[in-house]
Amino acid sequence: MNDVATYILRISCPDEKGLIYRITQILFERQLNIVGNDEFVDTQRQHFFMRAEFAGACDLDELRAELQQALPAARIELDQPRRRAVVVLATSESHCLGDLLLRHAYGELQAEIRAVISNRAELGSLARRFELPFHWVSSEGLSREEHEAALFEVVDAYTPEYLVLAKYMRILTPDFVARYHSRIINIHHSFLPAFVGASPYRQAFARGVKIIGATAHFVDENLDQGPIIAQSVIPVAHTHSASDMAQAGRDVEKVVLARALKLVFEDRVFVSGNRTIIFD
Amino acid sequence: MNDVATYILRISCPDEKGLIYRITQILFERQLNIVGNDEFVDTQRQHFFMRAEFAGACDLDELRAELQQALPAARIELDQPRRRAVVVLATSESHCLGDLLLRHAYGELQAEIRAVISNRAELGSLARRFELPFHWVSSEGLSREEHEAALFEVVDAYTPEYLVLAKYMRILTPDFVARYHSRIINIHHSFLPAFVGASPYRQAFARGVKIIGATAHFVDENLDQGPIIAQSVIPVAHTHSASDMAQAGRDVEKVVLARALKLVFEDRVFVSGNRTIIFD
Amino acid sequence: MNDVATYILRISCPDEKGLIYRITQILFERQLNIVGNDEFVDTQRQHFFMRAEFAGACDLDELRAELQQALPAARIELDQPRRRAVVVLATSESHCLGDLLLRHAYGELQAEIRAVISNRAELGSLARRFELPFHWVSSEGLSREEHEAALFEVVDAYTPEYLVLAKYMRILTPDFVARYHSRIINIHHSFLPAFVGASPYRQAFARGVKIIGATAHFVDENLDQGPIIAQSVIPVAHTHSASDMAQAGRDVEKVVLARALKLVFEDRVFVSGNRTIIFD
Amino acid sequence: MNDVATYILRISCPDEKGLIYRITQILFERQLNIVGNDEFVDTQRQHFFMRAEFAGACDLDELRAELQQALPAARIELDQPRRRAVVVLATSESHCLGDLLLRHAYGELQAEIRAVISNRAELGSLARRFELPFHWVSSEGLSREEHEAALFEVVDAYTPEYLVLAKYMRILTPDFVARYHSRIINIHHSFLPAFVGASPYRQAFARGVKIIGATAHFVDENLDQGPIIAQSVIPVAHTHSASDMAQAGRDVEKVVLARALKLVFEDRVFVSGNRTIIFD
Numbered sequence A, B, C, D: 001m002n003d004v005a006t007y008i009l010r011i012s013c014p015d016e017k018g019l020i021y022r023i024t025q026i027l028f029e030r031q032l033n034i035v036g037n038d039e040f041v042d043t044q045r046q047h048f049f050m051r052a053e054f055a056g057a058c059d060l061d062e063l064r065a066e067l068q069q070a071l072p073a074a075r076i077e078l079d080q081p082r083r084r085a086v087v088v089l090a091t092s093e094s095h096c097l098g099d100l101l102l103r104h105a106y107g108e109l110q111a112e113i114r115a116v117i118s119n120r121a122e123l124g125s126l127a128r129r130f131e132l133p134f135h136w137v138s139s140e141g142l143s144r145e146e147h148e149a150a151l152f153e154v155v156d157a158y159t160p161e162y163l164v165l166a167k168y169m170r171i172l173t174p175d176f177v178a179r180y181h182s183r184i185i186n187i188h189h190s191f192l193p194a195f196v197g198a199s200p201y202r203q204a205f206a207r208g209v210k211i212i213g214a215t216a217h218f219v220d221e222n223l224d225q226g227p228i229i230a231q232s233v234i235p236v237a238h239t240h241s242a243s244d245m246a247q248a249g250r251d252v253e254k255v256v257l258a259r260a261l262k263l264v265f266e267d268r269v270f271v272s273g274n275r276t277i278i279f280d
Helices: A019-029 A060-070 A095-105 A124-129 A144-157 A174-179 A200-207 A242-265 B019-029 B060-070 B095-105 B124-129 B144-157 B174-179 B200-207 B242-265 C019-029 C060-070 C095-105 C124-129 C144-157 C174-179 C200-207 C242-265 D019-029 D060-070 D095-105 D124-129 D144-157 D174-179 D200-207 D242-265
Strands: A005-014 A033-042 A047-056 A075-079 A084-090 A111-118 A134-136 A162-165 A184-188 A211-218 A228-235 A269-272 A275-278 B005-014 B033-042 B047-056 B075-079 B084-090 B111-118 B134-136 B162-165 B184-188 B211-218 B228-235 B269-272 B275-278 C005-014 C033-042 C047-056 C075-079 C084-090 C111-118 C134-136 C162-165 C184-188 C211-218 C228-235 C269-272 C275-278 D005-014 D033-042 D047-056 D075-079 D084-090 D111-118 D134-136 D162-165 D184-188 D211-218 D228-235 D269-272 D275-278
Touching: A005 A019, A005 A060, A005 A269, A019 A033, A019 A047, A019 A060, A019 B019, A033 A275, A033 B033, A047 A269, A060 A075, A084 A095, A084 A144, A095 A111, A095 A124, A095 A242, A095 D095, A111 A124, A111 A144, A124 A134, A144 A174, A162 A242, A184 A242, A200 A242, A211 A242, A211 C228, A228 A242, A228 A275, A228 C211, A242 D242, B005 B019, B005 B060, B005 B269, B019 B033, B019 B047, B019 B060, B033 B275, B047 B269, B060 B075, B084 B095, B084 B144, B095 B111, B095 B124, B095 B242, B095 C095, B111 B124, B111 B144, B124 B134, B144 B174, B162 B242, B184 B242, B200 B242, B211 B242, B211 D228, B228 B242, B228 B275, B228 D211, B242 C242, C005 C019, C005 C060, C005 C269, C019 C033, C019 C047, C019 C060, C019 D019, C033 C275, C033 D033, C047 C269, C060 C075, C084 C095, C084 C144, C095 C111, C095 C124, C095 C242, C111 C124, C111 C144, C124 C134, C144 C174, C162 C242, C184 C242, C200 C242, C211 C242, C228 C242, C228 C275, D005 D019, D005 D060, D005 D269, D019 D033, D019 D047, D019 D060, D033 D275, D047 D269, D060 D075, D084 D095, D084 D144, D095 D111, D095 D124, D095 D242, D111 D124, D111 D144, D124 D134, D144 D174, D162 D242, D184 D242, D200 D242, D211 D242, D228 D242, D228 D275
Parallel strands: A084 A111, A084 A162, A111 A134, A162 A184, B084 B111, B084 B162, B111 B134, B162 B184, C084 C111, C084 C162, C111 C134, C162 C184, D084 D111, D084 D162, D111 D134, D162 D184
Antiparallel strands: A005 A047, A005 A075, A033 A047, A184 A211, A211 A228, A269 A275, B005 B047, B005 B075, B033 B047, B184 B211, B211 B228, B269 B275, C005 C047, C005 C075, C033 C047, C184 C211, C211 C228, C269 C275, D005 D047, D005 D075, D033 D047, D184 D211, D211 D228, D269 D275
16 A cells, blocks of 8 residues: 555546546545546547546555456556656767756656667767766677667666667667567657658758758657657758758757657657557 | 437536546436546646537436536536627728638638627728628717727627627727626737737837737736637747738737637637636 | 839849849949848859849839849849739638638738639639639539640630639649749648648648648649748647648648748749748 | 958948948959858848858958948958857756757857856756866855856956856846846746746746747846847647746757857847847
8 A cells, every 4th residue: 555646547448438437436436536637539440548647545456456357458557657767779969869868867857768879989978978878889790680689688688668769870670669669769850751761851951841840759660650759840941051951950859859758758648550649 | 308419518616536437427327428528627726627528319408407416516518519609899900800701601610700890990891791790889989988888789789609809909898898708809919928018019029029929818807918718929030020020910810819719619718717728 | 214112123143253242333333222132142053142122213124234234144133012913723722712812802912813713613702702703614524634725714814923822722734834934832731741642631640740731832843842932830639630630731821821922922032943042 | 361261241330322332342352252141221220230251362350451441330340150258157957058068069059168157056067077167156145246246257267258148047237247248148938028037937827828938138237128039939738837837948948049049159140229130
């Protein structure tokens, strides 16, 4: 039996009548006080999603069992708010990693960054400024599979709940992605689905766009195609070169990535098919 | 007993444990299916707000009575989605009124505009283009009270649920506002609370701002101080004169006003003290 | 010899040293006062662009000849600010056309809309509200070439400088486009280059984007590929259906189209390759 | 005589005919190639502003003298692009300082940060992570004048061109401001002129705004009233507490401050009365 505390309950299941009633009944009978509640029904997929914050004295295992018995088909997640164990992968650009390390150092990220891993060496000094382990896992002379095996060994030793790709510029194999299904978050340097692939700012410049953007998304087996968590844009003009656009883009990228991580780490994001439901 | 249909239930009351449970129980026992649900607790004021959309066969009066009995302290609103009866007040600028008349003509506004009233004559031709009654209620030679009495007589004959001030440039007396409490929506030509009062674009120009905005809000007895429903902004530059800023501002104003009306007419807005809660 | 007035001079030519000096010398020697001036060099294409507003007494033909003699390779445009002759093409959606007609009626569009033409009949009533000629040029039973021949005959009779495609949902042939090269402006219902082609809001919904946009661009022979003039975006959420997204999109579309037209009609837009240079 | 290089020329003076001609003539006669040029006339104040980037072999002192002789009333600035000497003042919040230190470390800031000074001790560890001198100049037991004298002594030793107030929470005296006239840049935690003064996020929450913003501006003798350089906003909702708004605000603040510094350090900003002219 825990002390009075706050909990987060997440439930998703096929939609049917009375779901909210049955769930809130169980909470009410245990004298738990709902302080925040969101529901959404994806009518295309007839699927129900609910996130509740509640307060009170509560035995988590008992409550979880009772809810599961009442809703056998549901996926139930029940936990206290807590910092997530995270490993950050990056390559050579400092802006996203640096921003995360700063937020981490000042408690703004609901995460514990356990290590920074890169396929290159440059960012080691940045990780060390913040006293974090840095691993250089070079891909030189290795096949993609060999490199990922090496990568996985290092990652796995930290038992992260989430991998954050903070401008990690290598493509992950479906096999690797499957190991961290729905737990890899990437920042893509464009307003997806525009400019999929490499050199998006060069593409954006060539196309003469007046706005550029950035997209944070879950990584799935299809490159750049996973569910979108957050997007933002910034206006540009003909006076901007491709490299000016890239610089403007970096400011959007780091803010969008941080926003997405906040949403995910606060348990505010559900994935429904290829779309996200965000209870903000 | 109605046919299968969709209803909107809005409840606000002092917060306590079990509110969602008790409300959804009543809906469940009547075999009503909740298709959308939002709750929010204003923790400062310890007040609970809920908006549910549900479908099913339902006697509205019986359901309302049962809910009221279960929650004696609650304010309960229960209705089918429907077009609101509206009177629009304007003065001489055409952009907001024209935008509303266009949306109205093409069914984009969940409202029936019953009449357009102005203290000036210019906008009569615009109302007539859309075959709407236009009343010119001049204030010339009248005291504020006399003018409002005349205005009220015209307004009242249309029994509107909402008054929309689409750039109506006269100040309403507290007495008039009280008659339509929380049912008058104004578009303010600035990003409130900046540039309260007259000539906001001249003020904005003089201050050299880089962004201008517009604010749609409920009108209460304190000028420009009522609860804010929607705001938006647009960037400006040193190359913009005060009149360029006003022109840019007009585009923001009409979009913000239309957005606010959509939210209000779809029953998505609650007022809590001087703040709005918006279930979008 | 004209009276004191304001003129707009636009020059584009291969870049070389001394261009600004030589141009402003000619203006200075004629005692013309530059009140606004913008230059830009597209360094990739080594091309120079300049737009000057100047005031003074001026024989346009003489000045044009003198400038052309000084800069034989330049394209020189010299004119007074004036309302452009425009024909609007639309299909069945009212929001962009209605917005243009309102701005036109109140002098906010630096254009004279001479006629509205549609491949369908619905928008006739809207054009008539604003006392503008409406032509229904049906494509029924006609080949694309036959329809365009019919269309061209109607359009041509109004001798427009610009064609505005205000949600005209048919594809124009390269032949038609060539006749109005760089003088056809289209509003595209997406943030190009995302969601090229049909049903962009359905695509956007399916992709689960968090932002939707609109793009105004010149039409060239490649569908949706012409130089972009203006873009804007609006945030959306999982609660938005595809049709909600379309509705939100309409508000962006009409504002973006109006902004693009203002820029073009005020002679602020140059095309350089597939990009636009905008002196705002 | 320097090698071929790029220079920035900034001229401001009372407006008159032929200014651009006379300036570009001097550059042309020296075989200097203008690669970027912007002019603006503040018509209210009848003042001319010009910024030119040019390339070529050039004796700066000679050129400056010749320009000054041609335009005796003008303020002429002529220089090569270079990193500005900067001292950063902060108090206890890390987000703006951290962002600047990151950009500085990776060459994204056209500045050399010579020292970080604070009236509190907390941020010392952050400055040390980036190997920068940190000075704690406590105000404890000192009058405002005594504290500023102490502050000035430390600042002055670094001979900075600009002071950046990165959430420095003390008010500077007019005397201090006068010593760094137009060379102190502050980030204000609100969309000025809304929420002038302390606790802007608490004010914003209480007012129920739907958008919050941040403003970077030059500091002059009137608190929060100096010329605005950059502003940006972020949407908020009723679900945001005052502290959520503050967190959202921090992301805007750091981006707006960085943007303003980029503009100033690249010599793109002129001050005209209380407004800025920005050649971006």
